[in-house]
Amino acid sequence: MFKRTFLTLAVLLLTLPALADKGMWLPSLISSRIDDMRAKGFRLTAEDIYSINRASLKDAVVLFDGGCTGEFVSDEGLLLTNHHCGYDYIQAHSSLEHDYLTYGFWARSRAEELPNEGLNVRVLVRMEEVTDRIAAGESPEEICRKAEAEGKGYRASVEQMYYGNQQFLFLYEQFDDVRLVATPPSSIGKFGGDTDNWIWPRHTGDFSIFRVYAGKDNRPAPYSPENVPYRPARHFKISLRGIHEGDFTMIYGFPGNTQEYILSDAVAYIAERSDPAKIAIRTGRLEIISEAQAEDPELRIHYAAKHATIANAWKKWQGEMLGINRLGTVAKKRDYEERFAAWAADREEYRTVVAELKAEYARIADAYFAYELISETLAALPTSYDEEERAESCFERRRATEQALFEFLAAEYAARCPAPYLIPEFLDGLHTWGSPEAYARHLFEEVWSGEKSADAEALASGIKRMRSHIVWLLGTRSLRNLTSKRLNELYTRYIRGLREWDTQRAFFPDANLTLRVAYGSVAGYEYADGEYHKPQTTLDGIIAKDNPEIYDYDIPQQLRDLYASKEYGRWGITLDGRRTVPVCFLATNHTTGGNSGSPVINGRGELVGINFDRTWRSTMSDIEFDPEICRNIAVDIRYVLFVIDRIGGADYLFREMDFVR
Ligand code: ARG
Ligand code: GLU
Numbered sequence: 001m002f003k004r005t006f007l008t009l010a011v012l013l014l015t016l017p018a019l020a021d022k023g024m025w026l027p028s029l030i031s032s033r034i035d036d037m038r039a040k041g042f043r044l045t046a047e048d049i050y051s052i053n054r055a056s057l058k059d060a061v062v063l064f065d066g067g068c069t070g071e072f073v074s075d076e077g078l079l080l081t082n083h084h085c086g087y088d089y090i091q092a093h094s095s096l097e098h099d100y101l102t103y104g105f106w107a108r109s110r111a112e113e114l115p116n117e118g119l120n121v122r123v124l125v126r127m128e129e130v131t132d133r134i135a136a137g138e139s140p141e142e143i144c145r146k147a148e149a150e151g152k153g154y155r156a157s158v159e160q161m162y163y164g165n166q167q168f169l170f171l172y173e174q175f176d177d178v179r180l181v182a183t184p185p186s187s188i189g190k191f192g193g194d195t196d197n198w199i200w201p202r203h204t205g206d207f208s209i210f211r212v213y214a215g216k217d218n219r220p221a222p223y224s225p226e227n228v229p230y231r232p233a234r235h236f237k238i239s240l241r242g243i244h245e246g247d248f249t250m251i252y253g254f255p256g257n258t259q260e261y262i263l264s265d266a267v268a269y270i271a272e273r274s275d276p277a278k279i280a281i282r283t284g285r286l287e288i289i290s291e292a293q294a295e296d297p298e299l300r301i302h303y304a305a306k307h308a309t310i311a312n313a314w315k316k317w318q319g320e321m322l323g324i325n326r327l328g329t330v331a332k333k334r335d336y337e338e339r340f341a342a343w344a345a346d347r348e349e350y351r352t353v354v355a356e357l358k359a360e361y362a363r364i365a366d367a368y369f370a371y372e373l374i375s376e377t378l379a380a381l382p383t384s385y386d387e388e389e390r391a392e393s394c395f396e397r398r399r400a401t402e403q404a405l406f407e408f409l410a411a412e413y414a415a416r417c418p419a420p421y422l423i424p425e426f427l428d429g430l431h432t433w434g435s436p437e438a439y440a441r442h443l444f445e446e447v448w449s450g451e452k453s454a455d456a457e458a459l460a461s462g463i464k465r466m467r468s469h470i471v472w473l474l475g476t477r478s479l480r481n482l483t484s485k486r487l488n489e490l491y492t493r494y495i496r497g498l499r500e501w502d503t504q505r506a507f508f509p510d511a512n513l514t515l516r517v518a519y520g521s522v523a524g525y526e527y528a529d530g531e532y533h534k535p536q537t538t539l540d541g542i543i544a545k546d547n548p549e550i551y552d553y554d555i556p557q558q559l560r561d562l563y564a565s566k567e568y569g570r571w572g573i574t575l576d577g578r579r580t581v582p583v584c585f586l587a588t589n590h591t592t593g594g595n596s597g598s599p600v601i602n603g604r605g606e607l608v609g610i611n612f613d614r615t616w617r618s619t620m621s622d623i624e625f626d627p628e629i630c631r632n633i634a635v636d637i638r639y640v641l642f643v644i645d646r647i648g649g650a651d652y653l654f655r656e657m658d659f660v661r
Helices: 009-019 027-032 034-039 083-093 131-135 140-148 264-295 297-302 304-327 329-344 353-376 387-391 396-416 424-433 436-449 454-474 485-501 539-545 557-565 616-622 637-647 651-656
Strands: 061-064 068-072 078-081 121-129 154-161 166-175 177-183 208-214 248-253 516-521 525-528 531-533 536-538 573-575 578-580 582-587 599-601 607-614 632-636
Touching: 027 034, 027 121, 027 516, 061 078, 068 248, 068 607, 078 607, 083 177, 083 208, 131 140, 131 166, 140 154, 140 166, 166 208, 248 607, 264 297, 264 304, 264 329, 264 353, 264 396, 297 304, 297 396, 304 329, 304 616, 329 353, 329 485, 353 396, 353 454, 353 485, 396 424, 396 436, 424 436, 424 454, 436 454, 536 539, 539 557, 539 578, 539 582, 557 637, 582 637, 607 616, 607 637, 632 637, 637 651
Parallel strands: none
Antiparallel strands: 061 068, 061 121, 068 078, 078 208, 121 166, 154 166, 177 208, 248 516, 248 599, 525 531, 536 582, 573 578, 582 632, 599 607, 607 632
16 A cells, blocks of 8 residues: 555545555564454454464464465364465376376375375474674574574574565474375366466365374474374364355465565566566467467377466466556556655655665666576576486477477577677577577477587576576576665665655565465455456356366366265355355455465464465555455365365364364
8 A cells, every 4th residue: 555644534444444454464573463453353362373482373384395385274283285285296196097186185094195205394483583683793594503403303594574674583393294195186176277277266176185294202303104193283273154255364374475665667677578578478388388289189288287387477477467557556656756755855864765776777677687588488498308208109299399489489589688688609599590490490409309419508508607697797696576686785775764754554574485464354356347256156166167078177077966966965055045065265365476275264263265376367466465356265165175075085084173163
């Protein structure tokens, strides 16, 4: 909310309740929000959310596999997360004889639970501000080392908040023995596939179930058959009461990356330069891949994962661009910066900071764009096809597609890269072969042949050198966003100034994959005149989409039978006069990538859903959150239980869960 101080009181009063849904708050500082939360329906205390003296909800939330969230639902380490978060591990266990991806997997006993190499979860032991210690000369490494020495399996990191204005130590207990307990078939867990990804109405049962194991002392231990189920200090009770529009919701999880405070210049870069270029390039890649998939069923399967990965961010960026333009974020921020600069005019510390930030953006934008472009084009091409790929029966049939990708991506790189950052080896290739396409064809032939290609190797080392050149230029390795060492320093000062100046604004620290609380409510949204979206979907919607001819919508026969018999048992509800099963719901929580798998909690702190997506029209919320339309998407916990019970026949798992009515 940028102009809160400048709005009239009337508008302020009208917009205030919704606007406060913005923000991802640090759990240890949640007492600053607790009054607002309680006014909106939260019944617990700040200590219930986060405490270092007693068990609190934070003990029931984990960082799952370094990029998702998960939550404990039993005192025997049973953990829920998304199907798409467990996907790689489910896939790794799948074979033709045991096709868990297709048919699902339900361990019938602890002995059947499947270990997963490389998978870990982290439970937060505590977070602690260390700004003063760092100011006094202690290094983050020293601080981490001391903290890690406190306990077995402890992992620490120091993270910046508000661009370095504050530093926090995060101390975790890391568990490396995490086993797969259950997963629904993909036709439920990935229902709607890429077609429905980022889309509402949604009908995906996006969950999977794991169990965390520990040594007999309940401490982290490497995988061993001797390990026992971990006993978390706290686990979530599961609400069977369900959700209703307007209900309070809280999301507790690990959002990865937001950029709430960046300058208009950076937003313009994203919406006008970076997103459009990346979208156009990915559109071309997806067209080439889709064409192959449409012609050849084997290639459809071969390229499925690749297509999904490319399409996920591709769709997200389209929503982000649309949202930024729709909100006029660039113009609003420009205005905000001008007003800040006017205030700062006679304050030595802040007088020039906006101008300096702008100058730094001008200095680095081309270089950073070239960096992004390499990742989207040349670096996306294979430098070899390994033996395993060559042995695949469809390998020869991929030839035309792979060659087309080489040619397309090389041409895009040549056409879009700012001249000073063109890779010298690439320029040499162009010179020798006459056009990007001819040069790409040559590279492709060599890579495809399997012989060592001197030209491909030269290009690969050129890519590497250009990337490190750009890292050097920017003075930072953290190139996830348009940034530089200098920018980070300037932002420290800028944010400090903003907080002095804009005293009415509720500043939350940008997401950085540390534990956060977001709160809001179950809500539909009106996107445009006459276009209202209800907040809840049901089994009826799944049946309406069901189509055995379309892979993404071909549901298990069991689900069709259940729908026909209406034998929903205790999972059935009556909605608008019909008997059905709830499936997904929308809420106003401010979330982002990394919040996948996060518990959605009601006012009593009970689990009502598992977060797994946002609507694509919400994705600008990483930069500007619009309370009118930004919605996260969760799978209703009652659908999860219905699937466990009626599809998996695994209701024995319920014995260790705590249901509340
Ligand atoms: N859009 C969600 C996220 O950003 C889900 C992605 C996985 N699902 C899919 N159909 N590709 O991670
Ligand atoms: N699917 C995302 C994830 O894996 C969450 C969606 C979002 O970006 O909010 O974390």
